Amino acid sequence: MITEHAPLDVGDLTTTFVSRRRRTPVVRGVSFTLARGQTMMLLGESGSGKSVTARSILRLYGSSADIGGTVRMNGVELLSLPESEMRSLRGGQVALVPQDPTGALDPLRRIGSQLTEVLAVHGVERVTSAARRRAEELLAMVGIPDPKRVAASYPHELSGGMRQRAVIAIAVSCDPQVLIADEPTTALDVTVQAQILELIAELQARMGTAVLMVTHDVGVAADFGGRIGVMYAGRLVEEGPAKEVLSDPKHPYTEGLLDSLPRPDVERGALRSIVGSPPGVGEFPAGCAFAPRCPRALPSCHREDPPLVPVAPDRSAACPVVNSGEAVT
Template identity: 50%
Template sequence: MSLSTASAPALSVTELSVRYPGPAGPVVAVDRVTLTVEPGGALVLVGESGSGKTTVARTVLGLPGHGAEVTGRVELDGTDLRPLDERALSRIRGRRIGYVPQDPTGSLDPLRRIGPQLTEVLLRHGIATGRGAARAAVPGLLERAGIGEPDRIARSYPHELSGGLRQRAAIALAVSCAPGLLVADEPTTALDAVVRSQILDLFASLRAVHGIALLMVTHDLTAARRIGGRVAVMRGGRIVESGEADQVLSRPRHPYAAELVAAGAGVAAVPGEGDRR
């Protein structure tokens, strides 16, 4: 069950700024960004490389990077995460915020089978009361991520799986503790068009069925349109336009957003239901 409540946004970011030390003085990566994601809703951050969208996502996770100077508020279900120390944040990551990286090897241990990795997460966050209960929950978690033959996949090492299955396993890991918020950083970039479409459908299912809110970072405008919800266009560390996905991606108002939409961000289209084989 999601921990989000109807009384507060799943995520609220207010006047967030992130600066890094540079040879000529501080470098501003994120400049006074404000955004919200409602329970079960979606916000997709789009923009070119270096626009600050990944920095926003990593700062939400409490991982802005070495030397970062962060100001502003990051609230999860109404609780400000910024004052928390690393120990407290590590309890929240995985339990209340799930993370799906661009490369699933960033969250999967290559030396361990998928099943034991899921078991360990359930035990670490107190979701299962014993190792036997944790093991019994693994097949259902893999099925929730759209994985057939869950018993076989649970016995597999990451390198024995296709790219799409590795990403599904990473998503299973990210949502294993029923977080209220899922942060996904370019989660479909390395996948072919058909698998990309299936992963986007999986995100939609997690939102609709389990009420998980989604903050997604992507340069793929077709994927952003497919996710729906709201879109925020970033440039130079700032949000230059935000609104409902259909409005921003079909009738952008800001000149940069219009250029981005016209260029299509140079990515291939994601096939619809009728395009699958």
């Protein structure tokens, strides 16, 4: 049994998609620890492996992917659990807030019915009348002003923000230890994005839930705080407290992400972009995957893939060039 104070420990996680014709590596040796009440942001461009990392923890890819390494909660190895036990764990101990609430909700069932089903499956509340009351309480808890009406509504009758709140209500209905939020604000306008992030932070503070959030938005990472793991080409290239990583990056890729952000002190047209494009899925070059785009790369960078190592107190990065002062411009 997993205890309520169990952290999530991910060690050397690898994910390779398999088909009859080829094997495609996507996640390459990702490691981090997430304690109860803590936040971890996975930040990076599309295709960097953030969402695959998050979903691999839940083993959502079935036989289409080989997943290696370790994923432990309170010492229980999730990657070796029978699928029946994983089904019980998903939505109970570990819950997912997906990027697209419309695709996550059953369009033919009312919101309340979908909530009460989750409560019944995980043994939280099996009595129908009590489950309905609890469903309305959960909808109210996530800031829905008329929970009875929303519980009786179909997904298409709600706005995008309301659908996302309903999905969050489902995710937290069983008081999970870990909440995985996969780009939860991407499809929403800026005002609603801020409301959803504030809601997740409030629920985290109230319930003590650990949050693993996937995002490509540096602004979201800065607003939500906690710790940041910057991902590139399936690997973590930098990790540390959000404020420190975003104010004093230790990897050229993180620097590039920050330099591309618009700021009041930067004139129009003066923003710098990262030259080139990320490698294609599974098409990682020899050495450091970022070397072909890096203005500081040395010849050795194209041969040797640097590990993630400590570079400052509570900080790690995978770039010996920047952190040894040997940068070439």
